[in-house]
Amino acid sequence: MAIVTAQRLVTIERHIAEQEHLHPHATGEFSRLLRDLMLAFRLIAREVSRAGLNDILGLTGTTNVYGEAVRKLDAYANEVIIRAMEAGGHLCAMASEESDGLIHLPPGRPRGKYILVFDPLDGSSNIDVNVTIGTIFSIYRRRDPSSTTDGTLEDLLRPGSEQVAAGYVCYGSSVTLVYSTGNGVDVFTYDPTLGEFFLTIEKLRIPQRGKQYSINEGNAKRWAPELQQYIDYLKTPSADGQRPYSLRYVGTAVADVHRVLHYGGIFMYPADRIHPSGKLRLLYEVNPLAFLVEQAGGRASDGFRRILDIAPKELNQRCPVFLGSPEDVAEAEAFLQRRHPWQQYSSGSSEPTVVSV
Ligand code: P6P
Numbered sequence: 622m623a624i625v626t627a628q629r630l631v632t633i634e635r636h637i638a639e640q641e642h643l644h645p646h647a648t649g650e651f652s653r654l655l656r657d658l659m660l661a662f663r664l665i666a667r668e669v670s671r672a673g674l675n676d677i678l679g680l681t682g683t684t685n686v687y688g689e690a691v692r693k694l695d696a697y698a699n700e701v702i703i704r705a706m707e708a709g710g711h712l713c714a715m716a717s718e719e720s721d722g723l724i725h726l727p728p729g730r731p732r733g734k735y736i737l738v739f740d741p742l743d744g745s746s747n748i749d750v751n752v753t754i755g756t757i758f759s760i761y762r763r764r765d766p767s768s769t770t771d772g773t774l775e776d777l778l779r780p781g782s783e784q785v786a787a788g789y790v791c792y793g794s795s796v797t798l799v800y801s802t803g804n805g806v807d808v809f810t811y812d813p814t815l816g817e818f819f820l821t822i823e824k825l826r827i828p829q830r831g832k833q834y835s836i837n838e839g840n841a842k843r844w845a846p847e848l849q850q851y852i853d854y855l856k857t858p859s860a861d862g863q864r865p866y867s868l869r870y871v872g873t874a875v876a877d878v879h880r881v882l883h884y885g886g887i888f889m890y891p892a893d894r895i896h897p898s899g900k901l902r903l904l905y906e907v908n909p910l911a912f913l914v915e916q917a918g919g920r921a922s923d924g925f926r927r928i929l930d931i932a933p934k935e936l937n938q939r940c941p942v943f944l945g946s947p948e949d950v951a952e953a954e955a956f957l958q959r960r961h962p963w964q965q966y967s968s969g970s971s972e973p974t975v976v977s978v
Contacts, residue, residue, distance in 0.1 A: 657708070716936055
């Protein structure tokens with residue numbers, strides 16, 4: 622069960638209504654958009670929980686825009702979100718990691734002032750082996766809120782700092798919704814017997830520093846030397862006991878980031894010789910996760926720039942990721958930018974010798 626700190630019995634419906642009251646000029650449109658999204662999450666959670674029983678595991682036999690095999694649950698989640706969001710009339714466009722280009726609303730439906738960008742099921746490779754997977758979403762307001770036409774690519778290619786909301790659902794030992802509308806991060810746990818998301822952690826704050834790092838060490842030989850030095854530094858015992866860090870890596874970004882948000886530390890998917898811009902997609906995965914981490918008091922960078930300041934040039938753009946506790950991410954940046962005193966044990970000595978890198 623999540624570490625419950627909320628003192629109030631609050632459902633997601635009540636929470637959305639409370640958030641709306643914080644904005645006196647709110648029309649209620651944003652609240653209705655969130656409610657439609659919650660319906661999609663309930664439907665996906667139900668299928669994920671039954672995945673082993675209803676022939677929804679396995680592959681569809683198709684591939685997505687990246688040439689990756691699409692799994693049945695991927696396709697189901699994608700379809701459910703699109704259908705749930707089409708009806709409300711709150712969006713002028715959508716974009717999904719599982720669909721090519723902009724997703725326009727059916728003709729004849731009203732166009733709203735919001736845009737939804739989402740990864741319907743993050744961690745697909747883990748679906749068939751019962752490892753945590755997730756859904757990630759971002760919401761932007763269109764550039765011209767008075768327009769009633771279809772949203773355009775320019776409405777979507779925005780820096781992550783312009784998100785009006787972002788969040789994820791973690792389908793793990795319990796189903797957890799973590800989201801923010803820019804007023805801190807709140808965590809809800811799903812009760813499938815009632816179909817309700819209950820507030821379990823209010824205004825989650827990430828620890829200033831952690832003791833875990835999260836990265837695919839299988840790629841180590843392809844990393845830049847500065848990154849290899851940073852990871853070696855984390856693994857080198859320190860006199861104060863702060864190091865070595867422990868390695869934790871699920872292979873689903875939502876699960877790894879969910880752990881970092883609660884325990885602190887750092888999640889990384891860096892650039893390497895094979896992935897010059899890293900692997901994760903800026904719009905569908907990195908921006909929403911970076912928004913949440915910053916809202917929880919953390920830091921999110923590509924190693925050199927604040928992620929939320931990056932102006933996307935295309936929908937499927939990838940981005941290196943270093944996010945988590947502010948002290949850990951700042952330390953990683955110092956190594957990557959060759960500003961950190963690299964402590965290494967010279968042969969024979971028992972004390973580290975500090976050399977500048
Ligand atoms: P690797 C899942 O497929 C994903 O997109 C992210 O959720 C996850 O962090 C990453 O890829 C894992 O990639 O190369 O370590 O298997």
